[in-house]
Amino acid sequence: MRPPHWIAAWVLLLHGCAADRPPQAASARTDIRDCSTDPPYLPPTATNTTARLAALRDTMRAHSIHAYIVPSTDAHMSEYIAERDSRLAWMTGFTGSAGTGVVTRDKAALWTDSRYWTQAERQLDCNWELQRTTWIESIGLWILEAVPVGGNIGLDPFLFSIDTWNSYSQALHGSGRTLVPIETNLVDEVWGDQRPPLPSSKIYSLSEEFTGSSWQEKVAGIRQQMEQHVRRPTAVLLSGLEETAWLFNLRGDDIPYNPVFYSYTLLTNTNISLFVDKGRLSAEALGSLQASCPGPLCVELQEYGQARTHLHHYAQGNVTVWLGTEYTTYGLYGVIPQEKLLEDSYSPVMTAKAVKNAKEQELLRAAHVRDAVAVIQYLLWLEKMVPQGQVDEFSGAQHIDALRRAQKHSHGPSFQSISASGLNAALAHYSPSNGSSRKLSVDEMYLSDTGGQYLDGTTDITRTVHWGVPTPLQKEAYTRVLMGNIDLSRLVFPPNTAGRTVEAFARRALWDVGLNYGHGTGHGIGNFLSVHEWPVGFQSNNVPLTAGMFTSIEPGYYRDGEFGIRIEDVALVVEAQTKHPSGEKPFLTFEVVSLVPYDRNLIDLSLLSPEQIRYLNTYYETIRACVGPELRQQGLEEEYGWLQRSTEPFPLGSAAATAAATAGTLAIASLLSALLTGLQA
């Protein structure tokens, strides 16, 4: 799945890979809405926000606030959020996953990135300006225009990471406007009892079969890291929901697609405090957590809402608290005195979780085998149904979701299925809805980016297909995206290499002919956890690649108004066998664990090098060896036949023949060269 983090997009722009920007650049674009007429023209999808804006402004006045900033995240900096945290969506009508709203006494504006411009124009009413950027500097400048000197800018300190808070602080520095943290969320005040309630579903333990190690072993490992750290931290604060879920081998379903639950953890060298709604823990979970009580491996349960107060008390002592600045909120961070902080981008739990042990690797591999079965079933089904004109984007998405759910250990999709036909696939983050869904056709390309949650692992795969006759450009672009996927997947690189150092290998085949894509190239993935798992990936804020990490590899190409291509696999970082020994630590490479063949109809074999073809044939052998038996075991003989057809080895002769053919041009080149020299001499 395409990394949708705002920060990912930001980093990408910063480092200059987003050259492939669609033509609707900010300046040229006209808004779908027409707010200049009276009454204004609004699409029927727009939400009337007049009343809630008026109510919010009342509370702002009550708090002496001149502007209020509404972000799109929750108190854990989660990428996916629960309904009750969808404050920006409720306030604005805009349901995209990334954006920031600012409301002043008489103005309101929404900032979002290009993925969401069209959607925002369709959902916002004329109370809202749409700002087509996400730079905090831009938000800051807008606030300076809209709020007079002496004004107060309010925000909920629990909804902003330390870094984001600092960025706002810097943008307003010396301007005479003050950032004011308000602990009561003003949107919640207005939302009132219409706000969805707290979840009440059970929080459960993962059985040993599905965990890499016991939670006690994990705690011991983290405590060892604390002891070995030169600063000798006395505690680690976990505010990412997947940190607590991973550490205790617990899961919940508070957030769609992500099996996590509202919680914080303060793990000290002597105590463990888990802040959670105790009543929601299953008996088994409770038993597991409190089996060793009292003692250093006893988990003390505290109210979720008490995390800050508890931390505040703890920070009074002679302590050092280790935390990850990328996702800890200013609200928590602010209660710890500066000299008692040990700041890293990611906590040791986050970095430990990123490196899967042998058992976790096996679990993830196994999940991908069953996931491949579902995707292969889907591809075969499409092949049969699309020519009959019976599939649209929405019914397609429903079908793949159902196929996954039928697989063993399934817990549903790992994100909202992206199912995009023709020009819709050029919107790299398009998801269909029941009402407006394009029919799949043999005359168009179709992009399916989907994933599953299984008890043993999380999956994420994108395949792009064409059932008819692709245009030469479609075929070339697809092949070059595939070449990028292959070139990165088969890369051998030294230990300690950062993802961003090698990311361009996924782009080179496109660059060669002036093409590119405007998103990141990959992201980490969990064992029955987040489909986007930090800090693994190819962006500048990702940590160096290490054996045991899983990352997606997903180059693409998007042609605005025409088609979109993305080829995504999940790959495990493994030690490489190199011809020459590489010194202290072995070199690394990738083992692709997604096991679904690519669309032969879209591959222009003449563009591939012999090495690329050889890689592809080896990969296809692996697919046959791993997925073939599973298909047969599930009695899917037709799918088995499809798999055999789809993984026939590609002839190497073609590439060789091309090379041989061009050798003939050498004579002409020599002749030319001789002539040229003769002329100049």
Add this chain to the structure above:
Amino acid sequence: MRPPHWIAAWVLLLHGCAADRPPQAASARTDIRDCSTDPPYLPPTATNTTARLAALRDTMRAHSIHAYIVPSTDAHMSEYIAERDSRLAWMTGFTGSAGTGVVTRDKAALWTDSRYWTQAERQLDCNWELQRTTWIESIGLWILEAVPVGGNIGLDPFLFSIDTWNSYSQALHGSGRTLVPIETNLVDEVWGDQRPPLPSSKIYSLSEEFTGSSWQEKVAGIRQQMEQHVRRPTAVLLSGLEETAWLFNLRGDDIPYNPVFYSYTLLTNTNISLFVDKGRLSAEALGSLQASCPGPLCVELQEYGQARTHLHHYAQGNVTVWLGTEYTTYGLYGVIPQEKLLEDSYSPVMTAKAVKNAKEQELLRAAHVRDAVAVIQYLLWLEKMVPQGQVDEFSGAQHIDALRRAQKHSHGPSFQSISASGLNAALAHYSPSNGSSRKLSVDEMYLSDTGGQYLDGTTDITRTVHWGVPTPLQKEAYTRVLMGNIDLSRLVFPPNTAGRTVEAFARRALWDVGLNYGHGTGHGIGNFLSVHEWPVGFQSNNVPLTAGMFTSIEPGYYRDGEFGIRIEDVALVVEAQTKHPSGEKPFLTFEVVSLVPYDRNLIDLSLLSPEQIRYLNTYYETIRACVGPELRQQGLEEEYGWLQRSTEPFPLGSAAATAAATAGTLAIASLLSALLTGLQA
């Protein structure tokens, strides 16, 4: 030339490409010196520093200082320094280009990187500990051990960049030790009248023939940037020597190999102050600078030593001073109030200088044609002389220097020639001396990394050769280094791409088999200016690549105790012709302007792809077309013949044949695959 900046090595380690570290890691190594015996064993190359250390400690006591830090740079953060600025060398005996010394009341230590460990052991006496790292954190920890709480750490604020100063400040933060800026340099006090005097040679104007634009045009351009900047800076402070030299089209010879002169410039929106020894300006230079006096294009000449006082006065006003933090010293930076600073990594003069205009590009191209003649003469000479056993590293270096000097517009070498045979080439920064120089032999590889200063441009090229029978590893490694050079040189990439994003293309062919190199891949270069010109290159602190920039491309491979390989060319960033139009701004690629063929004896053609061979043949055609006529014009017929032989097109057939041969393995792969599936079904 290999980027020798300490910061370059640092960044490389930080970003994890330095996997190829030589076996003499800090822990395993034993020192050449033996300081445990009485008297200690010291090599004859060591300098007795007892007296000067005692004298320094006297001055330290007089200033109430408990430790004094001695860096290896000058007040302009120059990479090359004049003799009178070689304080570290004089104080320690160590003459390497990068290092830091710290002297306490009873201890002394030198920090330097792996390039210089052997040299340091040969040059330091037992007064000095050798610390085999360059991390400021390590220096900080050592100081904390050596200096008790309450102690003062002295340093010369004019010898530390803002960033370095801050790093020391952070390393000592909260430790009870105080960083004390002392404006009198204590080493200079001790050095006394033994210190080399200030230079007195003429500072001269470049004739219009050799400049891209007049200094008045350059000043106008910078002032326009000031006006257009959102912060509206009123002045730009230039403390890099090449900034002032470039801006005014002036040159001097204060620093070996670098045609610059001691100076500062404060360019305001209404005035220009040049801080320089006025008496050294040639009449022509003086006339040029003062032709438009009085007025905004009148250059006011001030004493070099007055820069700080003048800046201090200026900063009292309602002003904003724009400067480059990478190379402005704390001594100057500190006199400007924080709110009046506009900080960028590089000043607008540095970034303007980095992008060569059409005329500057032509000048640099022309210099490289004549430079190629000298290098070709040298390679032919070696071919004839080495088998006779008549060349050693030192005489070789002298010969190439002489050949360059004979070329039109020559101003000597652009750095000390690296001339390294056999195992000496594994020390990537080796330069021979008259006394200890290895004889060149047909049984060893030879690496020559040299460059020239010409009035029209600066050059830098490395060729590695073997006149006998290379080992299979030597041939493979050479070919893979060449493949890396080719792959980066022929890369097509989007506008705004950072060098570090594409740097790995120069390493991939080595990585494939478990090899790598431990230095950066390239650096900018000037028009008769620095051979290492910031901020262009492939490191993380370099700016995005832009058409008009020149950079070296120089992958290598080093086998400790055996041999070293580096293949370096200078390349111009140019717009690429891509098959598909690339939107708003064209894609970019490189045009290699170094025009000397590679050693055919070391190329294993079977490793090259048809694309690489085609690229090589095209490059060789360019060499023939550009250098052939120049050789003939200079009457160098034998060299012309050598060039023709050395640039014969390579047969494409070989690569194609390899590909075709491997196609035969396909049948076996298919068979295996079928068998495997059968077994598992």
